Amino acid sequence: MPVLYLLDVPEFSGAVSLLEREGAYRVARANGYVRIESDTDIVVERAKTNMNEAVWFGLTVAGFDGAIEEFNSDRLRIAAAAG
Amino acid sequence: MSNLVSTPQLHGVHHTAFPTWKPKSTVEFYRDGLGLKLVHAITARGWGRTDGHPDFLHFFFDAGNGAAIAFFYYIGTEPRPEFTAMKGYLGVSRHTAWAAHSQEELLDWRARIKATGTKVTPLVEHETLESIYFIDPNGYNLEISRTSRPLTEQDHRDADMTIEAMMSTFGDNNPDGRTIDDMWRLKGQLVAQNAFAAAAE
Structure with missing residues (x-):
């Protein structure tokens, strides 16, 4: 089960609100962080987040559980850890 | 740390200093182009020593808030790119x-730098600051930034966890060949433990 942690701050709010809106993930908040849990891959499309590249490539600063399968200027995809 | 040693405070930058082999262009760029006031110039025969230290000038431009940017010109030495x-x-x-x-103010600086004939980037928005970037006639990289949101206690706590994950993952010079993904996984564990498990207690 992949997990993505996000800092709950204005610069990442585009990604946080997108993941909440999509409704496919379990979203929890605590102490300034947002936890995104999923039974399937977690996918974030940069075009839907309104984030520029300088900030986008720092999106995973709060960490994750699983495996980053894609992280380019268009998309972040986190899958469950292999094995 | 020993309790007997106090923790003194720093009060911002006094000056930073760089060698230059283009003293004329440096003055034209910083004083005449950027408009920084030339505030002090030292000239010296060597360093008062006899071990071959070159004669030099050391000159300072006001960079605001008590800080200066300074240059050394070592007369007769070969450029070291x-x-x-x-x-x-x-x-x-x-x-x-x-x-x-x-x-x-950042946009005013951008216009001023462009007017000197120097290339300058558009405004680049980072997490908590916004910057322009340019290069001086020596090749030194310069940036002017404004804070777009003040840092909070939350940012400090998050930095503590990131740096704890960094030191555990990479040590010095990354002897185990780990990746940033390894560090992010550890950071996720720290956030789970310190932010989420702590909130559930």
């Missing part, structure tokens, strides 16, 4: 970033 025009991301990593107070 590895100290000035450092290339690539390592060159960019060593830079001076000055503070602007507003986006308007």
Whole structure:
């Protein structure tokens, strides 16, 4: 089960609100962080987040559980850890 | 730390200093182009020593808020481009970033720099600051930034966890060949433990 942690701050709010809106993930908040849990891959499309590249490539600063399968200027995809 | 040693405070930058082999262009850029006031100039025969230290000038431009940017010109020495025009991301990593107070001030600086004939980037928005980047006639990387949101206790706590994850993952010089993904996984564990498990208690 992949997990993505996000800092709950204005610069990442585009990604946080997108993941909440999509409704496919379990979203929890605590102490300034947002936890995104999923039974399937977690996918974030940069075009839907309104984030520029300088900030986008720092999106995973709060960490994750699983495996980053894609992280380019268009998309972040986190899958469950292999094995 | 010993309790007997106090923790003294720093009060911002006094000056930073760099070698130059283009003293004329340096003055024309900083004083005449950027408009920084030339505030002090030292000239010396060597360093008062007899071990071959070259004669030199050391001159200072006001960079605001009590800080200066200073240069050494060592007369008669050969240029050493590895100290000035450092290339690539390592060159960019060593830079001076000055503070602007507003986006308007940053845009004014951008116009001023362009007027000197120097290339300058558009405004680049980072996590908590916004910057322009340019290069001086020596090849030194310069940045002017404004804070777009003040850092909070939350940012400090998050930095503590990131740096704990960094030191555990990489130590010095990454002897185990780990990746940033390894560090992010550890950071996720720290956040789970310190932010989420702590909230559930």
